[in-house]
Amino acid sequence: MNSVIALDNWNLNLRKKLEKILNMVEKLRVGVVGASWYSDLRHLPALKSHPKAETVAICDILQDRAEGMAKKFDIPFVSTDYREVIEKGDLDALFVVTPDNTHHAITMAALEAGLHVMCEKPLAHNAGQAREMYEKAEALGIKHMTFFSFRWPPHYRYLKELIDEGYVGRCFDCHITLFTDSGRGGRYSWRYDSNQGNGMLSEYGAHMIDQARWLIGDIAKVNAHLRMFLDRPGLDGGKLDPTNDSVLMAIEFENGAQGSMQLSSLACLGASGWDQCIDIHGESGTLKARATKTSAEILGIRDKETEFRLLHVPDSLLEGVDVKNPFDIRSQFAGVYLFVENVLEDMTITPSFHDGLKAQEVIDAAKKSDKTGQWVSP
Numbered sequence: 001m002n003s004v005i006a007l008d009n010w011n012l013n014l015r016k017k018l019e020k021i022l023n024m025v026e027k028l029r030v031g032v033v034g035a036s037w038y039s040d041l042r043h044l045p046a047l048k049s050h051p052k053a054e055t056v057a058i059c060d061i062l063q064d065r066a067e068g069m070a071k072k073f074d075i076p077f078v079s080t081d082y083r084e085v086i087e088k089g090d091l092d093a094l095f096v097v098t099p100d101n102t103h104h105a106i107t108m109a110a111l112e113a114g115l116h117v118m119c120e121k122p123l124a125h126n127a128g129q130a131r132e133m134y135e136k137a138e139a140l141g142i143k144h145m146t147f148f149s150f151r152w153p154p155h156y157r158y159l160k161e162l163i164d165e166g167y168v169g170r171c172f173d174c175h176i177t178l179f180t181d182s183g184r185g186g187r188y189s190w191r192y193d194s195n196q197g198n199g200m201l202s203e204y205g206a207h208m209i210d211q212a213r214w215l216i217g218d219i220a221k222v223n224a225h226l227r228m229f230l231d232r233p234g235l236d237g238g239k240l241d242p243t244n245d246s247v248l249m250a251i252e253f254e255n256g257a258q259g260s261m262q263l264s265s266l267a268c269l270g271a272s273g274w275d276q277c278i279d280i281h282g283e284s285g286t287l288k289a290r291a292t293k294t295s296a297e298i299l300g301i302r303d304k305e306t307e308f309r310l311l312h313v314p315d316s317l318l319e320g321v322d323v324k325n326p327f328d329i330r331s332q333f334a335g336v337y338l339f340v341e342n343v344l345e346d347m348t349i350t351p352s353f354h355d356g357l358k359a360q361e362v363i364d365a366a367k368k369s370d371k372t373g374q375w376v377s378p
């Protein structure tokens, strides 16, 4: 009897392995909506370099952009309408790389057509939309990913590993600051238009909120103060319904730790472009992670030690990425590769739409807190 069960298990395992191999010989046929600078820099080159992926369709409401990108990356199907791409592109998966207010409609249409979806962060314009996207993908058994690209550079993965191994022990405080120069000059950007984005709170805030959850745990409540320091014009010189270019937020985590977040897109930073610090204090020690576009380091000190030590990222996590260039193209390709391989191998993907939803709930809570002056639970 036992040998029959063993043979059945063996057959099942063999079948699963064969199915996996059969799946692996196929290429994932991907369509990209949004011929943006970021698709140009990350998604399209990553897809082109992956042996099991093929970008077969590109869409942008601006025809020139879509055609230019199709030419550059040799993409056969071009459209200005995402519905046409979903209907006629003969796709397995769709990448959504458009302004935040468009993610919900494009993703829902793709899910209804049975396509796996990689949606850029923030997952949506508000938590209600994000919840619908997550619930639909789960109900249909479709693979979903939110592109939280701050999870893949090696020093962040090392920071996570140190925390999981107990370097700081029980966490008391987590402080995150991120300053960029992306909003200086006061030009129009859809990010600062409340009908399309949620300002710095979602541009970098979505990443930082996700990192805080990933490293420390779920967020129980926030008290936020949002500011728009610069007067910006609206679209085509019209009036802007403003969002924020600066964020100050106190946080209480569900595990009792407390923290803070300060973000601004108005910093003068020269070549470094952006500047991030994560300080984590716990019962057993402290970790400090610092990163700019041209440097990354982690310092640590444990109970009874007298000085901080530089903690070198192990080679097994670096995988050839230069630690002085944390957003090295290879660490950025990692997210696209993860999506392609996990879809082909029928694996659950992290960060998922659920992670996108959790970050979106915190964004909504921060906006409500800013209006009411109260602590708000996501």
Ligand SMILES: NC(=O)c1ccc[n+]([C@@H]2O[C@H](COP(=O)([O-])OP(=O)(O)OC[C@H]3O[C@@H](n4cnc5c(N)ncnc54)[C@H](O)[C@@H]3O)[C@@H](O)[C@H]2O)c1
Binding pocket: 033, 034, 035, 036, 037, 038, 039, 059, 060, 061, 062, 065, 080, 082, 096, 097, 098, 099, 100, 102, 120, 121, 122, 147, 148, 149, 150, 203
């Ligand atoms: N993960 C990251 O690190 C990262 C980095 C940059 C941008 N993003 C995200 O990517 C998304 C796009 O940002 P961006 O800076 O590349 O924007 P962008 O303004 O440079 O490009 C957006 C493109 O989408 C097109 N577009 C707008 N509405 C469309 C629609 N309905 N159908 C088809 N095309 C449409 C626009 O014409 C434009 O070409 C945003 O959600 C942003 O948050 C993520």
